[in-house]
Amino acid sequence: SSDIRPFLDELQASGRRAIVVFIPEHGAAVRGDRRQIPGLREVPTYAITRVPVGVLLINANGDVTDVQQHVEAPTSYLAVAELLSRFVADNPFTRPDFHVSSYTQNLPQTDPVAQNEHTVMMQVRGHTMVRMPSGEWTSWEVPTRRASLD
Secondary structure (H helix, E strand, O other): OOOOHHHHHHHHHHOOOEEEEEOOOOOOOOOOOOOOOOOOOOOOOHHHHOOOOEEEEEOOOOOHHHOOOOOOOOOOHHHHHHHHHHHHHOOHHHOOOOOOHHHHOOOOOOOOEEEOOOOEEEEEOOEEEEEOOOOOEEEOOOOOOOOOOO
16 A cells, blocks of 8 residues: 555546545465465465455545445446446536435445356355366355364
C-alpha cells in the first residue's frame, strides 16, 4: 500500500477523475491452507485463488457517507466487468447524486471455480470437487485441525 499511495495522492491532487481497479494475480501472499506449500500454487485452492478486489473512484462527486461499499456475494471478473460497464453507461463523475451502492447492487454472482494448467476446483451443490491432472473428478475436503489431548 505504501508503493501505490504516492500515485493515488498525486492523482487526487491533479483533480482528474479516474477509476483505479486493483486485482491481485493470486492470493497466495494473502492466505494459504493446509494442502498448499506456502508460496506455491500447484493446487488452485480457494485460499489462494480467492482475492480481494478494489475499485477506487478518484475525485468523484457524491455522498461522503456512501464512499465505501463491500460486496459480500460470491463474484468474479464478471462482476468487475459489470461494475465498469455500469460506470460507462451512467457516468458517476457527472452525477451530483452519486451513490456507490446504486452501482454495486445485484452484481452477477459466480460460484467458485479455480483452475491452473492441470487442475480445476469448483463448487457443486455446496461441495468442492477437483479434477486432477489424470482427468478424474473427486470430492475435495480441506483437512481440519484436530485438538490434541496431550
